[in-house]
Amino acid sequence: MVKSSFPIDWVRQQFPALNTGDNFTFFDNGAGAQVPQVVLEAVEQHLVRHNVQRGGRYGKSQAVDAALQSARESVAVFLNARDPCEVAFGMNATSFIRLVSLAIADILGKRKEIILTDLDHEANIATWLALQSRGAEIRWWRVRADGTLHTSDLQPLLNDQTRLVSCAVASNALGSIVDVKGVARMAHSAGAEVFLDAVHYAPHGVIDVQDWDCDYLVCSGYKIFAPHMGFLWGKRKLLERLPTFREDFIPDEVPGKIEVGTYVYENVAGMDAALRYLQELGRRVLPGSADGSPRAGLVNSMEAIRSYEKILVGELLCRFAEIDNLTVYGIKDCGRLDQRVPTVCFNVNGIPAAAVAQGCSDNAIGVRDGNMYSPRLLRRMGISPETGAVRASLAHYNTVEEIYRFIDVTQAIAGHARQRAIGS
Ligand SMILES: Cc1ncc(COP(=O)(O)O)c(C=O)c1O
The missing domain is CATH 3.40.640.10 (Type I PLP-dependent aspartate aminotransferase-like (Major domain))
Structure with missing residues (x-):
């Protein structure tokens, strides 16, 4: 299990939507994020x-x-x-x-x-x-x-x-x-x-x-x-x-x-x-260093978010690389995490993106499928904008445990696809 000093428990406590008891995983943050209690x-x-x-x-x-x-x-x-x-x-x-x-x-x-x-x-x-x-x-x-x-x-x-x-x-x-x-x-x-x-x-x-x-x-x-x-x-x-x-x-x-x-x-x-929430996070990740300056608090906060999200996306990309019938588009190399944010676009070979997103939904994981309003880019990556791809877009309140659960669900979907391909 990956370890990090990021105050993830405190972060999650701040977001009421993460504490409703429904155990839902928000991986569609690129379409809109959750709001903390102070908001x-x-x-x-x-x-x-x-x-x-x-x-x-x-x-x-x-x-x-x-x-x-x-x-x-x-x-x-x-x-x-x-x-x-x-x-x-x-x-x-x-x-x-x-x-x-x-x-x-x-x-x-x-x-x-x-x-x-x-x-x-x-x-x-x-x-x-x-x-x-x-x-x-x-x-x-x-x-x-x-x-x-x-x-x-x-x-x-x-x-x-x-x-x-x-x-x-x-x-x-x-x-x-x-x-x-x-x-x-x-x-x-x-x-x-x-x-x-x-x-x-x-x-x-x-x-x-x-x-x-x-x-x-x-x-x-x-x-x-x-x-x-x-x-x-x-x-x-x-x-x-x-x-x-x-x-x-x-x-x-x-x-x-x-x-x-x-x-x-x-x-x-x-x-x-x-x-103000982000400033408070900045003060927590580097106590004393912000000296009360709002800009320093926000910079600390965003730098800590960036480091933590690299851990999440690095883990996701490493595990996805082990699934042979899954294609990740864009930067997949964990040595290049500086060049990307934790937004991962992929397809499971032989299964429509919509079915993968539905499979995730059935397991209480919200991801997006479609063209992500970027049909030109999808075409450039060899993806039909009509069928599209699946996008998991993470935020700093997501956890490594959620990543593992998502990988398990995706792996199961990819396994079914492989079985079907063998059977046909
Ligand atoms: C990169 C990017 N630009 C622009 C937009 C459109 O933003 P808005 O809904 O605020 O108009 C989005 C929405 O998802 C986006 O992801």
């Missing part, structure tokens, strides 16, 4: 005490303004943003990608080329493809056969016509991590901007927008242990230049010019609480 309390407190519109003169309304400002500051710390005004809240990542892409379409100018990847979630592809009718030209940065993007393949695509490179920080289907710092360096030296989709990466590692030197970045709160909401970060001077849709009387200032209409304030309060 439930923050949402409830908001609804009970401050369920009013922001911007009023009375105390409850001012409390909403304060809650939004507090969350903005927390998210800025989480991303290492220079200025909380660079953070905007909204419904989800897709609507933010759409908002930024439509604004960029209005100011394309001579630089009309947009570089996309076939590794990405379709939310970060279709939104940009839609700009072709507005004069944009798309260039494709193709994924290699091992399911990774190489910056050496990006270099030849960049030129004085490149407006923007938009790519994921980590693939939601295969888990491969992209060298986004390298992407930004190359794109900037060609005079282009960089838009990062950090939705899948965010629950697994440290984000540092200043170190990465990206220009825009989007996340979904519901993948980072908060309720359904999303947020956008952008460099202040770039956001200020974006011609966003807003009512005439709304000032052309961040973040108001990005936050069109009303969004779900209680979920933003929940996001703030999710980051």
